Amino acid sequence: MWAIPASADEVAIERGEYLLRAAGCISCHTDVKNGGPPLSGGRPLKTPFGTFYSPNITPDQETGIGAWTDEDFVRALRDGVRPDGAHYFPVFPYPSYARMTTSDMHDLKAYLFSIAPVRREVPDHEVPFPFSWRFLQMVWKVLFFSSQEYVADTERGSEWNRGAYVVQALAHCGECHTPRNFLGAPNMDLFLAGTPDGPDGELVPNITPDSQTGIGDWSKGDLVQLLQSGLKPDFDDVQGSMYEAIEHGLKFLTDEDLEAVAGYILSLDPISNRVSREK
Structure with a gap:
């Protein structure tokens, strides 16, 4: 048939x-x-x-x-x-x-x-003045x-561009892994370099390939394994928002997309930025 x-x-x-x-x-x-x-x-x-x-x-x-x-x-x-x-x-x-x-x-x-x-009302945001004024978002x-x-980099291959597209657009990795200024805008000079002020106050790690403060000693396979299972190379597991991102989303991506993501991230310039709480 x-x-x-x-x-x-x-x-x-x-x-x-x-x-x-x-x-x-x-x-x-x-x-x-x-x-x-x-x-x-x-x-x-x-x-x-x-x-x-x-x-x-x-x-x-x-x-x-x-x-x-x-x-x-x-x-x-x-x-x-x-x-x-x-x-x-x-x-x-x-x-x-x-x-x-x-x-x-x-x-x-x-x-x-x-x-x-699903019929479900959600609560109003609890945002104090002046940040509650939506019209100020025009200025932002x-x-x-x-x-x-997204515009493909013609000097890079299709796998690298696919990884960049997933990281920068779809998975919006920089929204959590990039520190922000006092107005809440990402500091793109520190793209993916981590922040102590992540969602719900979480510490978000540096995922640039810096050998001391990032994931510079990880292999492409290590990063793919993390995105599929939540397990780091040392067999510790991720928690909080990253666990949710993997459990409900990233682990369902194809091997090809995960390899593209890993290849793109590990191709970036390393940024030295140790993420920790101020004492």
Whole structure:
């Protein structure tokens, strides 16, 4: 018998589920500690600027994104703007998602709109004045934001560019592993060099290939193993946000993508930055 080819919608949904894993949507948009349904939002994230609650991204018409058009969805990821015109706070990693291709954005939306809607209100952000003023995000964007889609480096191969795309856009590794200035913008001179002020106050390690303060003594296989299992070369395991990122997302990536990620990270210039708590 002839196999029936998958429809374009089915292909988009399958790709979208993969992109959802790569983008870490489940761990951020699911309030696991309080038994929230997957992707229905409400997870609190404590930052130096206040506590933010992730939105419901199921296709519920009233409490989720069910009324969004394709253009609304792309605008949220590319420009950091809600359908009502309000600016998102950059705790939503749209500065990284902006680098995604439009086709990947459409596939991600296709998957999200294929799942069951969940009616669930989420709490308002607990952000003090003046950071609570959304219109100030326009100024932040002028200073720190670019909506430029990822542009391949023609001097590098396809595997390196795939790794760069996953790290910089989909998996948004720099959002957690890069220190920020007093206005919450990443210090790109220290890209992936770690910070003591990560999500929920976690210490986030330096993952540049510095031999003393980073992962310079790791092999490509060591890094792939970590992303698949959460185990470091010394057999210690990751905790906190990184555990969630792996358990709900990164371990589902293909070997090819994980090898591309590892190759890209280990190709970067080493940065000496020892991450520790101030005493």
